[in-house]
Amino acid sequence: MKLTGNTVFITGGTSGIGRALAESLHKRGNKVIVAGRRKALLDEIAQANPGIDTVELDVGDRTQIERVAKQLIEQHPALNVVINNAGIMPFDDAGGALDDAQAIRLVNTNLLGPVRVSAAFVEHLKKQPESYIINNSSVLAYVPLAATALYSATKAAIHSYTMSxxxxxxxxxxxxxxxxxxxxxxxxxxxxxxxxxxPLDAFVAETIQRLETATTEVVVEMAQPLRNNAGPNEHAFVEQFNQALAENPIPVA
Structure with missing residues (x-):
């Protein structure tokens, strides 16, 4: 995709990968609209990046999505890129009790959120000469992390949905x-x-570079062994991956 002259809407853009992508695309001469749940962070990114627009949005809320999409299409008729980046990653226990409220919030945010956002904008995007829907999944779509089993499953679902x-x-x-x-x-x-x-800056730099020529997926070099693991012999690697992280867990505080 061309990396300048777009009007880009990105969800979950107030921190992490979302914010870094938004700022990088802004610096390249794109009009960027950032969505997020926390107004204080939206105000901060707008102040730090004059020209970036912001809008409050919880992608777990269908009514909000429909209202914001209508508003942005009216305000930005040239909008031609939608990046579904918003997501949450709670830990869970696939071998124990289910936190039902957490599970529902996770599926609403990580799976139904991108599906609903895409649907809210897609007819508008079809009217543009060149437009993009970009879905942010994870290598955990291919090599699930047992400690975040449902998160991994939502990312596998997003990969499948993206292909369809x-x-x-x-x-x-x-x-x-x-x-x-x-x-x-x-x-x-x-x-x-x-x-x-x-490191975040290295990830975003390589991702932006790969976006320019991508036709299906953007997978940085560091992620390719995990992406390529899927297949009939994947089980041993998944077992080794999770055993290694069980012995040396991801820090959570």
């Missing part, structure tokens, strides 16, 4: 891309400087 969405829109002006990050050092879980995590 790409096919469904094949005869339109809308291209569908997927970004599958590795463990990036952000506050999604706990920003810790862990050497196993990819």
């Amino acid at each position: 969405q790409r096919f469904a829109l094949r005869d339109t002006s809308v291209r569908v891309l997927e970004i599958a990050p590795p463990w990036v050092d952000t506050d999604l879980v706990h920003k810790s400087g862990d050497p196993r995590a990819m």
Whole structure:
């Protein structure tokens, strides 16, 4: 995709990967609109980046999505890129009791959120000469982390949905891309400087570079072994991956 001259809407853009992508695209000459739940953080990003617009949005709320989409289409008729980045990553126990309220919030945010956001904008995007839906999944779509079993499952679902969405829109002006990050050092879980995590600036720089020529997926080099593991022999690697993290867990505080 061309990396300048777009009008970009990004969800979950007040911190971590979302904010870094928003700021990078803003610096490249795109009109960027950032959505997030926390007004204080929206105000902070707008003040730090004159020209970025912001809007309050909880992607777990269908009514809010519909209202915000209508508002932004009216305010920004050239809007041609939607980045579904918002997500949450709570720990859970697939071998124990279910926190039902947490599970519902997770599925509403990570799975139904991107589906609903895409649906709210897609007819508008079809009217643009060149437009994009970009879904942020995770390498955990391919190598699930047992400690975040339902999160991993929602990302696997987003990968699957993205492939169907790409096919469904094949005869339109809308291209569908997927970004599958590795463990990036952000506050999604706990920003810790862990050497196993990819630095945020390095991740965004490589992702932006790969976006320019991407036709399906954007997978940074560090993430490719996990992306390529899926298949009939994947089980041993998944077992080894989870055993290694069980012995040396991701810091959470």
